[in-house]
Amino acid sequence: MDAKWLIVVLLVGFAAGVWYEKGQQFGVQSSPVPVTGAAIGLPSDFKAKLNVFVKIPNDALIAKIDDINKVRAQQPQFYENAKNGDYMIAFGDTVVIYDYQNNKIMDKFKVVT
Numbered sequence: 001m002d003a004k005w006l007i008v009v010l011l012v013g014f015a016a017g018v019w020y021e022k023g024q025q026f027g028v029q030s031s032p033v034p035v036t037g038a039a040i041g042l043p044s045d046f047k048a049k050l051n052v053f054v055k056i057p058n059d060a061l062i063a064k065i066d067d068i069n070k071v072r073a074q075q076p077q078f079y080e081n082a083k084n085g086d087y088m089i090a091f092g093d094t095v096v097i098y099d100y101q102n103n104k105i106m107d108k109f110k111v112v113t
Contacts, residue, residue: 050089065087
């Protein structure tokens with residue numbers, strides 16, 4: 001379990017520092033903008049559906065997984081339940097993997113610092 005927390009901590013740092021610039025290179029589309037979805041084409045009901053499970057702030061970092069093989073190669077444990085089309089949402093001390101198509105939380109982690 002300790003290794004999984006380390007991965008989550010590294011992932012959140014990675015998301016904040018690199019995703020916006022290099023998202024396509026790592027198999028994700030990313031957006032550090034509010035959860036309106038304009039930058040990565042989020043469905044109009046994305047936030048409403050997700051908020052049933054977890055309340056997300058407007059400044060959450062969101063990445064859509066476009067190439068699961070690329071991201072899984074970098075973080076196999078973190079993305080073990082994810083698939084192409086899922087979203088990774090990072091905010092505060094929380095990281096969520098969300099399957100929009102099936103309206104299901106695939107994983108949720110608290111970052112311990």
